[in-house]
Amino acid sequence: MTRLVARPPRPTLRFAGRGNGAGPGEPAGLPRGVIILLGAAGLVVTVAGMQATADLLAPVMLALMLTVTVSPLTQWLRRHGTPVWLAMLTTVVTVYVILFALGGALFVSVARLVDLLPQYQDQFAGLRDDLVSGLSGLGISAGQLRDLVAGADPGTVARLAEGLVGGLTGLLSNTVFLLAVLLFMCLDTVNFPARLQSVTGERPQVVGALRSFAQGTRRYLLVSTVFGLVVAVVDTVLLWWLDVPLPLLWGLLSFITNYIPNVGFVIGLIPPALLALLQGGPELMLTVILLYCAVNFVIQSVIQPKIVGDAVGLSATVSFLSLVFWTWVLGALGALLAIPLTLLTKGLLVDIDPSTRWLNALLSDSPVRDDAAARTRPAP
Incomplete structure (x- = not known):
C-alpha cells in the first residue's frame, strides 16, 4: 500500500511590514533596507x-x-x-x-x-x-x-x-x-x-490619479499663461521705453519662457540684455537686467511658484528640483514639461495608493487634506 506523506508547506516570501520584522512563528521577510535598495535600483534603471x-x-x-x-x-x-x-x-x-x-x-x-x-x-x-x-x-x-x-x-x-x-x-x-x-x-x-x-468601478484609484494629473496640468498651464501675459506686457513696455530693438519679439519670448519654472526669465533676458549692451553700452544693459530682475524675478521666481504650488500641490523646492531632474533626463523639452511630468509621476506613484498619500504633505507647501478621509469621518 502506498503511503501518503504530507509535504511541508512551502515557505512564502514576505516583505517586512510594520516593525521591520515578522511576528512570532511567522516566516522572516525582507528587511526594509533591502526593499529600499531594490526600489532605488529600479528607479536608476527606469531613469x-x-x-x-x-x-x-x-x-x-x-x-x-x-x-x-x-x-x-x-x-x-x-x-x-x-x-x-x-x-x-x-x-x-x-x-x-x-x-x-x-x-x-x-x-x-x-x-x-x-x-x-x-x-x-x-x-x-x-x-x-x-x-x-x-x-x-x-x-x-x-x-x-x-x-x-x-x-x-x-x-x-x-x-x-x-x-x-x-x-x-x-x-x-x-x-x-x-x-x-x-x-x-x-x-x-x-x-x-x-x-x-x-473602469472606475474596478480601478477607482487609477482613474482618480489620472484625473488629478489632468486637472493639475491644466491649473499649472492656466496660472503660467496668466503670469506670462503680465510679464510679457511689462517687459515689452520697459524695452520700448528704453529703446531696445524688437521689444515686441522679446516680450513674446518672455511669455514663452515663463512656462519654464524658476529660471525661465533668465533665458528670456539674454537677447534683450545683449542688444542693450550693443545699443547703449554697459549702462543700458545693467538697466535692462535690473528692471528684468525687479519685475520678472519677483513675479516668476517669488510670486508665481507660490501660486503654482498651491494650485498643483507642489512646493517651490520640489518645482525647482523637478526642473533640474527632467532637464537632465529629457533635455530642453524636459524644462518645459517639468511640472506636468512631476504631476504625472506623483499621480502614478503617490496618489494611486492610499498608503502613500501621506507624501503629499511633504511635497506641498501646506498640509494636504485627504478628501476621502474627510468624507468618511463622522460629522461633529
Whole structure:
C-alpha cells in the first residue's frame, strides 16, 4: 500500500511590514533596507531607460500635455451637440496652432537676433577694446587679453546663435512623429472620458490619479499663461521705453519662457540684455537686467511658484528640483514639461495608493487634506 506523506508547506516570501520584522512563528521577510535598495535600483534603471529614449519620450510627453490642455474644448463641443468628426477636427487644429505658434516664436526670436548682431560690428569692437584697456590698468598683460578676446566679435556670437537655431531645428526633427502622436491622442480624446468612466468601478484609484494629473496640468498651464501675459506686457513696455530693438519679439519670448519654472526669465533676458549692451553700452544693459530682475524675478521666481504650488500641490523646492531632474533626463523639452511630468509621476506613484498619500504633505507647501478621509469621518 502506498503511503501518503504530507509535504511541508512551502515557505512564502514576505516583505517586512510594520516593525521591520515578522511576528512570532511567522516566516522572516525582507528587511526594509533591502526593499529600499531594490526600489532605488529600479528607479536608476527606469531613469536610465528614459534618458536612452528621450528623443521619443519627450515628444510623446509634449503631445500628452497639449492634448490634456485642450481636452475640455472637445468635451464642451460634444456636450453642445457638435458632431464627433467636427469635435476631433477642432481639437487637432487647436493643438497644431498652439504647437506651431510656440515653436515659431522661439525660432523667429533667435533668427532675428542673428540678423541684428552683424549691424553692431563697430560697437562690439569698441566694447572689446574698452574691456582690454580697463583690465590692463589692473596689471593684466594687454597682449594676453587681446589674444583672449580676439575671437569675440558679432560673428562669433552670431555663429553661436545659429548653432542654437540648429539645435531647435534638430529638436523639431521629430515633428512628423510629434504631429502623428498628437493626431491620434486628439482622436482618442473624444471617447477617452467614457472609457475612464467604464473602469472606475474596478480601478477607482487609477482613474482618480489620472484625473488629478489632468486637472493639475491644466491649473499649472492656466496660472503660467496668466503670469506670462503680465510679464510679457511689462517687459515689452520697459524695452520700448528704453529703446531696445524688437521689444515686441522679446516680450513674446518672455511669455514663452515663463512656462519654464524658476529660471525661465533668465533665458528670456539674454537677447534683450545683449542688444542693450550693443545699443547703449554697459549702462543700458545693467538697466535692462535690473528692471528684468525687479519685475520678472519677483513675479516668476517669488510670486508665481507660490501660486503654482498651491494650485498643483507642489512646493517651490520640489518645482525647482523637478526642473533640474527632467532637464537632465529629457533635455530642453524636459524644462518645459517639468511640472506636468512631476504631476504625472506623483499621480502614478503617490496618489494611486492610499498608503502613500501621506507624501503629499511633504511635497506641498501646506498640509494636504485627504478628501476621502474627510468624507468618511463622522460629522461633529
